[in-house]
Amino acid sequence: xxxxxxxxxxxxxxxxxxxxxxxxxxxxxxxxxxxxxxxxxxxxxxxxxxxxxxxxxxxxxxxxxxxxxxxxxxxxxxxxxxxxxxxxxxxxxxxxxxxxxxxxxxxxxxxxxxxxxxx
Amino acid sequence: xxxxxxxxxxxxxxxxxxxxxxxxxxxxxxxxxxxxxxxxxxxxxxxxxxxxxxxxxxxxxxxxxxxxxxxxxxxxxxxxxxxxxxxxxxxxxxxxxxxxxxxxxxxxxxxxxxxxxxx
Numbered sequence: 001x002x003x004x005x006x007x008x009x010x011x012x013x014x015x016x017x018x019x020x021x022x023x024x025x026x027x028x029x030x031x032x033x034x035x036x037x038x039x040x041x042x043x044x045x046x047x048x049x050x051x052x053x054x055x056x057x058x059x060x061x062x063x064x065x066x067x068x069x070x071x072x073x074x075x076x077x078x079x080x081x082x083x084x085x086x087x088x089x090x091x092x093x094x095x096x097x098x099x100x101x102x103x104x105x106x107x108x109x110x111x112x113x114x115x116x117x118x119x
Numbered sequence: 120x121x122x123x124x125x126x127x128x129x130x131x132x133x134x135x136x137x138x139x140x141x142x143x144x145x146x147x148x149x150x151x152x153x154x155x156x157x158x159x160x161x162x163x164x165x166x167x168x169x170x171x172x173x174x175x176x177x178x179x180x181x182x183x184x185x186x187x188x189x190x191x192x193x194x195x196x197x198x199x200x201x202x203x204x205x206x207x208x209x210x211x212x213x214x215x216x217x218x219x220x221x222x223x224x225x226x227x228x229x230x231x232x233x234x235x236x237x238x
Contacts, residue, residue: 002228019138019147026145028138031201043225076230077220078213082150084221094197101196102203106162109121111195 005039009081015051018083020061020093023072029093030101032059034083039074046071048085067091092118124158128200134170137202139180139212142191148212149220151178153202158193165190167204186210211237 010016015033022029032050034042038058041049045060048069052059062068068090075084094101097117105114129135134152141148151169153161157177160168164179167188171178181187187209194203213220216236224233 003225003230017136017150019150021147028140028147028203031136031138031196043228074225075221075233076223076225077150078215078217078222079220082220084147096197098197101198101201102194103197104195106122106193106195109162111122114194 003043005036005043007080008036008039008076008083009079010036011081013053015053016081016083018048018050018085020048020069020085020087020089023086023088027100028102029069029087029089029099039083042071042085043074048087061093062090065091065095067093069093122162124155124162126199127155127158127195127202128198129155130200132172134172135200135202137167137169137204139167139188139204139206139208141208142205143207146219147221148188148206148208148218158202161190161204162193167206180212181209184210184214186212188212 008016014035018034019031020029035051038049038051048061048071050059070088072086092099098115103115105112133154137153138150139148154170157168157170167180167190169178189207191205211218217234222234224231
Protein backbone atom coordinates (compact mmCIF):
# COMPACT_ATOMS: atom_id res chain seq x y z
CA UNK A 1 0.00 0.00 0.00
CA UNK A 2 1.64 3.21 -1.14
CA UNK A 3 1.62 6.74 0.18
CA UNK A 4 -1.61 8.61 -0.57
CA UNK A 5 -1.40 12.44 -0.80
CA UNK A 6 -5.03 12.59 0.41
CA UNK A 7 -3.80 11.51 3.88
CA UNK A 8 -2.01 14.86 4.36
CA UNK A 9 -3.74 17.73 6.12
CA UNK A 10 -4.57 20.63 3.85
CA UNK A 11 -5.86 24.06 4.80
CA UNK A 12 -9.31 25.41 3.91
CA UNK A 13 -8.02 26.20 0.42
CA UNK A 14 -6.76 22.62 -0.03
CA UNK A 15 -3.11 23.64 0.30
CA UNK A 16 -0.12 22.50 2.34
CA UNK A 17 3.13 24.47 2.77
CA UNK A 18 6.28 22.91 1.33
CA UNK A 19 9.77 24.02 2.37
CA UNK A 20 12.51 23.48 -0.22
CA UNK A 21 15.95 22.76 1.20
CA UNK A 22 19.16 22.34 -0.78
CA UNK A 23 20.03 18.67 -0.40
CA UNK A 24 23.77 19.26 -0.48
CA UNK A 25 24.27 22.48 1.48
CA UNK A 26 21.25 22.39 3.80
CA UNK A 27 20.32 25.93 2.79
CA UNK A 28 16.59 26.68 3.04
CA UNK A 29 15.72 27.97 -0.41
CA UNK A 30 12.04 28.87 -0.38
CA UNK A 31 8.58 27.99 0.86
CA UNK A 32 5.59 27.59 -1.42
CA UNK A 33 2.30 25.73 -1.48
CA UNK A 34 1.11 22.42 -2.89
CA UNK A 35 -2.27 20.81 -3.27
CA UNK A 36 -2.82 17.05 -3.32
CA UNK A 37 -2.45 16.89 -7.10
CA UNK A 38 0.83 18.80 -7.07
CA UNK A 39 2.18 16.53 -4.31
CA UNK A 40 1.33 13.53 -6.49
CA UNK A 41 2.83 15.16 -9.57
CA UNK A 42 6.03 16.06 -7.68
CA UNK A 43 6.47 12.45 -6.58
CA UNK A 44 5.65 11.04 -10.01
CA UNK A 45 7.81 13.41 -12.05
CA UNK A 46 10.68 14.14 -9.67
CA UNK A 47 10.24 17.82 -10.56
CA UNK A 48 9.05 19.91 -7.61
CA UNK A 49 5.62 21.16 -8.57
CA UNK A 50 3.85 23.76 -6.46
CA UNK A 51 0.38 25.21 -6.76
CA UNK A 52 0.50 28.88 -7.68
CA UNK A 53 -2.09 30.69 -5.59
CA UNK A 54 -1.86 33.82 -7.74
CA UNK A 55 -2.27 31.97 -11.04
CA UNK A 56 -4.42 29.14 -9.63
CA UNK A 57 -2.36 26.69 -11.68
CA UNK A 58 0.38 24.10 -11.35
CA UNK A 59 3.81 25.67 -11.01
CA UNK A 60 6.54 23.31 -12.14
CA UNK A 61 9.52 25.05 -10.60
CA UNK A 62 11.94 26.07 -13.34
CA UNK A 63 9.53 25.41 -16.20
CA UNK A 64 9.69 29.02 -17.35
CA UNK A 65 12.95 30.15 -15.70
CA UNK A 66 15.01 27.02 -16.39
CA UNK A 67 15.93 26.94 -12.69
CA UNK A 68 14.66 23.44 -12.06
CA UNK A 69 14.19 21.92 -8.66
CA UNK A 70 14.77 18.17 -8.77
CA UNK A 71 13.30 16.20 -5.91
CA UNK A 72 15.75 14.18 -3.86
CA UNK A 73 13.36 13.27 -1.06
CA UNK A 74 10.00 14.47 0.23
CA UNK A 75 9.37 14.43 3.98
CA UNK A 76 6.20 14.87 6.02
CA UNK A 77 6.03 16.48 9.46
CA UNK A 78 4.50 14.99 12.60
CA UNK A 79 1.18 16.79 12.13
CA UNK A 80 1.07 15.89 8.42
CA UNK A 81 0.38 19.55 7.64
CA UNK A 82 3.80 20.61 6.33
CA UNK A 83 6.23 19.16 3.79
CA UNK A 84 9.99 19.37 3.45
CA UNK A 85 11.42 18.81 -0.02
CA UNK A 86 15.12 18.03 -0.22
CA UNK A 87 16.11 19.21 -3.67
CA UNK A 88 18.83 19.76 -6.17
CA UNK A 89 18.37 23.35 -7.26
CA UNK A 90 19.72 24.58 -10.57
CA UNK A 91 20.74 28.22 -10.21
CA UNK A 92 18.65 30.59 -8.12
CA UNK A 93 15.48 29.48 -6.35
CA UNK A 94 14.26 33.05 -5.86
CA UNK A 95 12.57 35.18 -8.52
CA UNK A 96 15.05 37.96 -7.58
CA UNK A 97 17.77 35.66 -9.00
CA UNK A 98 19.15 34.94 -5.55
CA UNK A 99 19.92 31.42 -4.47
CA UNK A 100 17.45 31.60 -1.55
CA UNK A 101 14.34 33.69 -0.96
CA UNK A 102 15.46 34.29 2.64
CA UNK A 103 18.05 36.95 1.83
CA UNK A 104 16.87 39.56 4.32
CA UNK A 105 18.10 39.22 7.89
CA UNK A 106 17.01 41.20 10.90
CA UNK A 107 20.13 42.41 12.66
CA UNK A 108 20.10 44.91 15.51
CA UNK A 109 16.52 45.77 14.63
CA UNK A 110 17.26 46.59 10.99
CA UNK A 111 16.70 44.70 7.73
CA UNK A 112 19.98 43.69 6.13
CA UNK A 113 20.28 42.13 2.66
CA UNK A 114 22.74 39.27 3.08
CA UNK A 115 22.99 37.85 -0.44
CA UNK A 116 23.10 39.28 -3.92
CA UNK A 117 21.54 38.07 -7.18
CA UNK A 118 23.49 35.36 -8.98
CA UNK A 119 25.27 36.37 -12.19
CA UNK B 120 14.06 53.42 11.76
CA UNK B 121 13.74 49.85 12.99
CA UNK B 122 12.04 46.78 11.58
CA UNK B 123 8.27 46.82 12.04
CA UNK B 124 6.50 43.41 12.20
CA UNK B 125 3.40 45.10 10.72
CA UNK B 126 5.25 45.33 7.38
CA UNK B 127 5.14 41.54 6.96
CA UNK B 128 2.32 39.89 5.02
CA UNK B 129 -0.02 37.86 7.17
CA UNK B 130 -2.80 35.54 6.04
CA UNK B 131 -6.50 36.13 6.65
CA UNK B 132 -6.06 34.87 10.23
CA UNK B 133 -3.21 37.32 10.84
CA UNK B 134 -0.56 34.60 10.74
CA UNK B 135 2.75 34.02 8.96
CA UNK B 136 4.58 30.68 8.74
CA UNK B 137 7.97 30.46 10.44
CA UNK B 138 10.48 27.71 9.64
CA UNK B 139 12.91 26.85 12.43
CA UNK B 140 16.34 25.70 11.30
CA UNK B 141 19.16 24.48 13.53
CA UNK B 142 21.79 27.20 13.27
CA UNK B 143 24.71 24.81 13.64
CA UNK B 144 23.66 21.73 11.67
CA UNK B 145 21.29 23.29 9.13
CA UNK B 146 18.62 20.72 9.98
CA UNK B 147 15.05 21.94 9.43
CA UNK B 148 13.39 21.33 12.79
CA UNK B 149 9.76 22.43 12.45
CA UNK B 150 7.35 24.93 10.99
CA UNK B 151 4.79 26.82 13.04
CA UNK B 152 2.91 30.10 12.89
CA UNK B 153 3.45 33.58 14.26
CA UNK B 154 1.33 36.70 14.43
CA UNK B 155 2.76 40.23 14.52
CA UNK B 156 2.87 40.24 18.31
CA UNK B 157 4.74 36.94 18.51
CA UNK B 158 7.25 38.16 15.90
CA UNK B 159 7.87 41.22 18.07
CA UNK B 160 8.11 39.11 21.21
CA UNK B 161 10.54 36.68 19.56
CA UNK B 162 12.83 39.55 18.57
CA UNK B 163 12.58 41.25 21.95
CA UNK B 164 13.09 38.14 24.08
CA UNK B 165 15.36 36.00 21.91
CA UNK B 166 13.05 33.08 22.69
CA UNK B 167 11.21 31.83 19.64
CA UNK B 168 7.54 32.51 20.31
CA UNK B 169 4.86 31.12 18.02
CA UNK B 170 1.13 31.62 18.00
CA UNK B 171 -0.69 28.42 18.87
CA UNK B 172 -3.68 28.12 16.56
CA UNK B 173 -5.22 25.35 18.66
CA UNK B 174 -4.90 27.22 21.96
CA UNK B 175 -5.21 30.72 20.46
CA UNK B 176 -2.35 31.83 22.69
CA UNK B 177 1.34 32.67 22.61
CA UNK B 178 3.51 29.59 22.50
CA UNK B 179 6.98 30.25 23.88
CA UNK B 180 8.77 27.22 22.54
CA UNK B 181 10.11 25.17 25.43
CA UNK B 182 8.16 27.02 28.12
CA UNK B 183 6.40 23.84 29.21
CA UNK B 184 8.76 21.20 27.78
CA UNK B 185 12.05 22.87 28.67
CA UNK B 186 13.17 22.39 25.08
CA UNK B 187 13.89 26.04 24.41
CA UNK B 188 14.52 27.52 21.02
CA UNK B 189 16.90 30.46 21.23
CA UNK B 190 16.84 32.84 18.31
CA UNK B 191 20.12 33.29 16.50
CA UNK B 192 18.73 35.23 13.54
CA UNK B 193 15.34 35.87 11.98
CA UNK B 194 15.11 36.15 8.20
CA UNK B 195 12.31 37.33 5.92
CA UNK B 196 11.61 35.98 2.46
CA UNK B 197 11.29 37.97 -0.78
CA UNK B 198 7.49 38.10 -0.58
CA UNK B 199 7.58 39.01 3.12
CA UNK B 200 5.07 36.21 3.78
CA UNK B 201 7.36 33.58 5.31
CA UNK B 202 10.00 33.68 8.06
CA UNK B 203 13.10 31.59 8.67
CA UNK B 204 14.36 31.42 12.25
CA UNK B 205 17.92 30.21 12.75
CA UNK B 206 17.92 28.78 16.24
CA UNK B 207 19.79 26.97 18.94
CA UNK B 208 17.48 24.13 19.90
CA UNK B 209 17.78 22.46 23.29
CA UNK B 210 16.84 18.79 22.95
CA UNK B 211 14.02 17.76 20.64
CA UNK B 212 11.98 20.30 18.66
CA UNK B 213 9.16 17.82 18.01
CA UNK B 214 6.44 16.89 20.49
CA UNK B 215 7.22 13.23 19.69
CA UNK B 216 10.61 13.86 21.32
CA UNK B 217 12.41 13.70 18.03
CA UNK B 218 14.94 16.32 17.07
CA UNK B 219 12.96 17.36 13.97
CA UNK B 220 9.27 17.12 13.11
CA UNK B 221 10.20 15.97 9.59
CA UNK B 222 11.02 12.39 10.53
CA UNK B 223 8.87 10.68 7.92
CA UNK B 224 10.37 10.27 4.46
CA UNK B 225 8.65 9.07 1.32
CA UNK B 226 10.85 6.39 -0.22
CA UNK B 227 9.79 4.19 -3.09
CA UNK B 228 6.20 5.29 -2.51
CA UNK B 229 6.15 4.30 1.15
CA UNK B 230 6.37 6.27 4.40
CA UNK B 231 9.59 5.51 6.26
CA UNK B 232 10.38 6.77 9.77
CA UNK B 233 13.97 7.99 9.60
CA UNK B 234 14.64 9.13 13.16
CA UNK B 235 13.74 7.92 16.61
CA UNK B 236 12.78 9.83 19.77
CA UNK B 237 15.69 11.21 21.77
CA UNK B 238 16.48 9.52 25.07
